[in-house]
Structure formats: C-alpha cells, structure tokens
Amino acid sequence: MKHDAFPELVLGSAMWGWTVGRNTAFQLLDYFYESGFRSVDGATNYPIDKNPGHFRLSEQILAEWTRVNQVNDLRVIMKVGSLDNMRSPDHNLTKSFLLLAMDHYGALFGGNLDTLMIHWDNRDDEAAIRESYEALAIAQEKGIAAGLSGIRRPEIHALVNQAFGLDLLIQIKHNLLYSDYERYAPFHGKRRFIAYGINAGGIKLEKENYTGKSSLIVRGGKPDEEFANKVRSFLNALDQRSFPAPLTSFNQLAMIHAFYSPGLAGILAGPSGIAQLADTIQFYSLLKEGAYASVYGVLPAGNQG
Ligand SMILES: NC(=O)c1ccc[n+]([C@@H]2O[C@H](COP(=O)([O-])OP(=O)(O)OC[C@H]3O[C@@H](n4cnc5c(N)ncnc54)[C@H](OP(=O)(O)O)[C@@H]3O)[C@@H](O)[C@H]2O)c1
Incomplete structure (x- = not known):
C-alpha cells in the first residue's frame, strides 16, 4: 500500500472467474494499471462461487496477467488460510501453512507480492494466534x-x-449500511484499514437494473427497496449546483463515505466491467480534489447487517 494522506484505490478480484470472465479481468487490469494504480487484492478462495473447479482461479488470472505483461511493480495483497472456495469456515492458519502460502505466492507473483493477510479467523486461542504471527513476522522480515x-x-x-x-x-x-470499524477499536489511531463491500455487495438504485448476473444477486443478497428509496430521495433533495459532475449513483455516495471515513488507508473497488472502473477512477480523482467534501456529513445511512 502507498502511504498517502487519503485512501488508495485498490482493485478487487473476488468475482474474477465468476461473473467477471478472464478477458474482462484482463481489461480491468490493463485499465487500472495504465491509469497509474498498482494495488490489487486477492484471496486463495476467490471466486467463492462454490464451484470446486474454480478454486484459485482468480489468483491464476492475476498471475497470468502479470506474466503476459511482464509486470513487476504491482502491490498484490493476498488473503490466505482458506482450504476451498465453498464459503466454508475451514481454514488453516498454522505457522507452517502460512509459510507455505508465503512461498507459493512469492513464486506466483514474484516482486508483485506486497502483503499477506490472515483471512477469516474465528479462533479464541491466544497461543494458536501467536503461532500465526510468528509466520507473519517472518514474512515481514522478507519485505512482505x-x-x-x-x-x-x-x-x-x-x-x-x-x-x-x-x-x-x-x-x-x-x-x-454496516461497518466493522468499531469492532477493531484496539487498532484505531493509524490509517491501516481498507474498506471492502462499499456498495454493500452491489446495491442498485433502480430495481430494474438488477439482472441474474448482478453481484448482489449471485452472492445471495436481496435488494433493499426501502434504502434505495431513501438514497434516491437524498439525491433528489441535494443541492448539486457547486459540484463538477452530478451525483447520480450509489457507488459515488459509497466512495464519498469511504474516502472521508477515519482510519482508511484503502478503498476496495470491485467493478464488474470497464465502464464501472472508468467511472470509479474518474470519481476518485474528483474526490482527491475535494469536490464532494461537504456531502460526507449528510450521507444517508441504513441499518442492515
Ligand atoms: N476481506 C474480505 O473478507 C473481503 C470480502 C469481500 C470483498 N473483499 C474484496 O473487496 C473487493 C470489493 O468487494 P465487493 O465486491 O463486495 O464490493 P462492492 O463495492 O460492495 O460491490 C461490488 C459491486 O458493486 C457494483 N459496482 C462497483 N463499482 C460500480 C460503479 N462504478 N458503478 C455502479 N456499480 C458499481 C457492481 O455490481 P454489479 O456487478 O452487479 O454491477 C460490483 O460488482 C472484492 O473484489 C475483494 O477483493 C474482501
């Protein structure tokens, strides 16, 4: 991650190999990279589509793109510990398994590997957790x-x-609608958080814009009409005369919220195509210019888990 005064944009890969095919993922990576961004997020269990044949497919797409394009300056975040892509709680966070993961991703991504993250930890056992940190400490010594x-x-x-x-x-x-930020209070005080799910999995403001391929639908989510109504009313009532471009989408409000939230070092973008990525990048540059600072304090909130 970069250490700027504002959160960095990070490209997510959770849907690659699922609703986002290899060619689209390649286009997203081309566009993102050519726009000057370098941080990409992955996980061993992406895509979590419960198709065992797709286990590790997302990381393979990313690795192939780096090989074909001979790219060595990405900053890849890999979340590790999962043993399948079935959304099961089965995971292995032992020291030896994490070190194996470090070697695997070091070989797969070379100098592109930036960060290794423990992914999904339900443990209460302090000694077992300490063992995981021994592996993370070894990774950090190696510059990861x-x-x-x-x-x-x-x-x-x-x-x-x-x-x-x-x-x-x-x-x-x-x-x-929901935030884990308060749960991580012992880690507050530094810009170290990366927000994911900023669109709550893919909220659309108009019901008719959902299709069978919509991220929210394929991941088992349900459109929340009440919240969508609230957001539409908010946009209709907002005085937008001073803005460089009108606010029209939920993603824009989601980005304003993440950009100005305390403690954020990164915002994960999960575009499903080039048009969404282009829109996200363009809006991100307006945010960096401070164009929508006044909106943060008046954003509509929901109350879902
Ligand atoms: N740490 C974790 O446990 C964890 C969990 C989840 C995700 N993540 C990471 O975070 C990334 C993003 O997560 P997420 O997919 O849940 O994010 P999200 O922002 O809540 O949902 C992404 C969906 O929002 C819609 N969208 C995105 N950009 C848009 C735009 N510019 N305009 C209109 N709609 C837009 C798309 O829906 P449609 O495809 O329906 O158009 C897209 O698939 C993942 O790829 C993954 O790398 C991490």
Missing part, C-alpha cells in the same frame, strides 16, 4: 507486509501483536 481480514476476536490479535509490533493492514466491511 502483514495484515488481517475477517477476524472474530480483534482484541486478542491486538494483544498478541504487542509482542511482534507488526504494522498491520486490516480489511473491514465498511459501507453506509
């Missing part, structure tokens, strides 16, 4: 940053990390 994602007991992690002093990056679900 360490991180966390989907941790049930952040306070135990914070306690264990007192002995290791790792400069952890942490992915959290953070959007207008």
Whole structure:
C-alpha cells in the first residue's frame, strides 16, 4: 500500500472467474494499471462461487496477467488460510501453512507480492494466534507486509501483536449500511484499514437494473427497496449546483463515505466491467480534489447487517 494522506484505490478480484470472465479481468487490469494504480487484492478462495473447479482461479488470472505483461511493480495483497472456495469456515492458519502460502505466492507473483493477510479467523486461542504471527513476522522480515481480514476476536490479535509490533493492514466491511470499524477499536489511531463491500455487495438504485448476473444477486443478497428509496430521495433533495459532475449513483455516495471515513488507508473497488472502473477512477480523482467534501456529513445511512 502507498502511504498517502487519503485512501488508495485498490482493485478487487473476488468475482474474477465468476461473473467477471478472464478477458474482462484482463481489461480491468490493463485499465487500472495504465491509469497509474498498482494495488490489487486477492484471496486463495476467490471466486467463492462454490464451484470446486474454480478454486484459485482468480489468483491464476492475476498471475497470468502479470506474466503476459511482464509486470513487476504491482502491490498484490493476498488473503490466505482458506482450504476451498465453498464459503466454508475451514481454514488453516498454522505457522507452517502460512509459510507455505508465503512461498507459493512469492513464486506466483514474484516482486508483485506486497502483503499477506490472515483471512477469516474465528479462533479464541491466544497461543494458536501467536503461532500465526510468528509466520507473519517472518514474512515481514522478507519485505512482505502483514495484515488481517475477517477476524472474530480483534482484541486478542491486538494483544498478541504487542509482542511482534507488526504494522498491520486490516480489511473491514465498511459501507453506509454496516461497518466493522468499531469492532477493531484496539487498532484505531493509524490509517491501516481498507474498506471492502462499499456498495454493500452491489446495491442498485433502480430495481430494474438488477439482472441474474448482478453481484448482489449471485452472492445471495436481496435488494433493499426501502434504502434505495431513501438514497434516491437524498439525491433528489441535494443541492448539486457547486459540484463538477452530478451525483447520480450509489457507488459515488459509497466512495464519498469511504474516502472521508477515519482510519482508511484503502478503498476496495470491485467493478464488474470497464465502464464501472472508468467511472470509479474518474470519481476518485474528483474526490482527491475535494469536490464532494461537504456531502460526507449528510450521507444517508441504513441499518442492515
Ligand atoms: N476481506 C474480505 O473478507 C473481503 C470480502 C469481500 C470483498 N473483499 C474484496 O473487496 C473487493 C470489493 O468487494 P465487493 O465486491 O463486495 O464490493 P462492492 O463495492 O460492495 O460491490 C461490488 C459491486 O458493486 C457494483 N459496482 C462497483 N463499482 C460500480 C460503479 N462504478 N458503478 C455502479 N456499480 C458499481 C457492481 O455490481 P454489479 O456487478 O452487479 O454491477 C460490483 O460488482 C472484492 O473484489 C475483494 O477483493 C474482501
């Protein structure tokens, strides 16, 4: 990750090999890279489409793109520990398994590998968690940053990390309907959080814009009409005369929310095609110019988990 005064845009790959085919993923990577961005997020279990034949497909697409284009300056975040892509809680976070993962991704991505994250940890056992940190500390010695994602007991992690002093990056679900930020209070105080799910999995403001391929639908989510109505009313009532471009989409509001949230080092974008990525990048540059700062404090909020 870069260490700027504002959150960096990170390209997500959760849907690659699922609703986003290899060719589209290649186009997204081309566009993202050519626009000057370098941070890409992956996980062993992407895509989590419960098709065993797709296990590790997303990482293979990313690795192939780096090979074909001879790219060595990406900053790839890999979340590790999962044993399948069935959305099962089965995972292995032992020291030896994490070190194997580090070797695997070092071989697959070479110098592009930036960060190794523990992915989904339901453990209460402090000694077992400490063992995982021994592996993360070895990774950090080799120049690979360490991180966390989907941790049930952040306070135990914070306690264990007192002995290791790792400069952890942490992915959290953070959007207008729900946020994990408060759960990670022991880690507050530094820009170390990366927001995912900023569109709450793919909210559309108009019901007719959902299709059978919509991210929200294929991932088992349900459109929330009440919240969509609230957002539409908010946009209709908003005085937009001073803005460089009108606010029209939920993704734009989601990005304003993430951009100005405290503690964020990164915003995960999960575009399903080039038009969405282009829109996200263009809007991100307007945010960097401060164009929508006044909107953050008045954004509509929902109350879903
Ligand atoms: N740490 C974790 O446990 C964790 C969990 C989840 C995700 N992640 C990471 O975060 C990334 C993003 O997560 P997410 O997919 O849940 O994010 P999200 O932003 O909540 O949902 C992405 C969906 O929002 C819609 N969208 C995105 N950009 C848009 C735009 N510019 N205009 C209109 N609609 C837009 C698309 O829906 P349609 O495809 O329906 O158009 C897209 O598939 C993932 O790829 C993954 O790398 C991490």
